[in-house]
Amino acid sequence: MNKVCLIGRITRDPELRYTSSNIPSVRFTLAVNRSFQNQNGERDADFINIIAWRNQAENVKKYVSKGSLVAVEGRIQTGSYEKDGQRIYTTDIVADNVQFLESKSQSQNRMDNVTPSDFADNNTESAPATTDMSEEVFADFGDSIEISDDDIAF
Numbered sequence: 001m002n003k004v005c006l007i008g009r010i011t012r013d014p015e016l017r018y019t020s021s022n023i024p025s026v027r028f029t030l031a032v033n034r035s036f037q038n039q040n041g042e043r044d045a046d047f048i049n050i051i052a053w054r055n056q057a058e059n060v061k062k063y064v065s066k067g068s069l070v071a072v073e074g075r076i077q078t079g080s081y082e083k084d085g086q087r088i089y090t091t092d093i094v095a096d097n098v099q100f101l102e103s104k105s106q107s108q109n110r111m112d113n114v115t116p117s118d119f120a121d122n123n124t125e126s127a128p129a130t131t132d133m134s135e136e137v138f139a140d141f142g143d144s145i146e147i148s149d150d151d152i153a154f
């Protein structure tokens with residue numbers, strides 16, 4: 001089984017391209033925090049290359065930008081190519097589903113308040129600093145959520 005589920009922030013605006021058959025594809029890099037802290041008490045991140053095709057690609061380009069929080073479900077795809085006589089190996093995630101976890105306006109408001117010092121220096125691409133949104137995500141739900149037996153899937 002080849003299945004991947006990731007949640008992270010997009011490190012730069014997605015690049016939309018079309019194949020010679022006019023099929024849209026989009027590439028972006030997702031910064032995904034590791035679940036443990038390093039020796040300095042900070043969380044490192046992995047920078048993972050994602051590619052999406054067709055309608056999913058057009059929606060990603062239309063609705064997300066640098067810093068947007070997204071969930072990606074897909075599969076790992078490896079490949080290789082020849083460059084200057086050297087074999088280069090690649091690993092990408094082919095997205096079957098990309099869920100937008102915040103609105104474009106929420107993402108833009110957050111990015112407007114980011115300073116250059118908020119970005120990580122440990123990668124060639126800028127990665128936005130993470131924000132603990134655990135409290136504000138559920139702020140509109142009030143004190144409790146009522147669930148009936150009809151809401152349970154089993």
